[in-house]
Amino acid sequence: MAGILIIAHAPLATALRECIAHIYGGCPARIGALDVSPDSDPVEVVAQANAEIERLREDNGALVLTDMFGATPSNIAARLASVPQVRVLAGVNLPMLVRAVCYRATPLDTLVEKALAGASKGVQAITPAMPPPADLSCIPAQGASTPCAEAGATLAGAKMKPADA
Template sequence: MVGILLLTHAPLGAAFLQAAAHVFRAMPERVEAIDVIADQNIDEVHALARAAVRRLNDGAGVLVITDVMGGTPSNCCRQLGEPHEVAVIAGISLPMLLRAITYRQDTLDVVVEMALAGAQSGAVRVDNRVRVAS
């Protein structure tokens, strides 16, 4: 089973895990969050992330999801493992996370594609501002 690591600015990762636990009615297995606090040492974050990847990888790989490209959490994603063992995507959303959890019995590449598809299809306009001409 593909492990999932949320590496985000505090307190996003923990909040996303709680939301996933609510949806699935239990905390999903092999999913962890590291919430990076302001001014946290980047070497410390990198060490925490490497340790989490080792814990989460049962041989199927680990998907690391971060919040925003270029921030400290995403900058700590470099060199977390071999490319076939660790995949990193940015722009976390709840639809992305739920889709990743749902499909993680598949290969790491499939989980990445499903997570990205969940993010894309999850962002929709829901108000009634579109009017039909009469």
């Protein structure tokens, strides 16, 4: 099962991980979050991101999700794209993350396709006559769920909370 690392402007990474905990009733294993604050040292964050990838990566790799292409968090995430079995996607939104969690047991390239599809399909104009979506369900990924406050890493400036595998 692929690990997932969210790297975003503070506090978005942690907020997205908390949304997953809300949806799944606990934080699925191997989901990390790095919140990049305005005063973060990018060199330190890159080192912490590399350490998180090593902690989170599984047999089928790891997926890094970042918020806005070209911004500091995505530039940090881009450094991880050269790591074997790691893929990086910019433009993270909650539908992308939910889809990534749902399909993280698939091969890494399939996971990337599913996450990208979730991101684009999750952006919709809602009209009064629009029927509800046909399928809102997703089977939670296997593995231990813990409260997200105890799982993963959170970067605020240069500080990280203890990580949970």
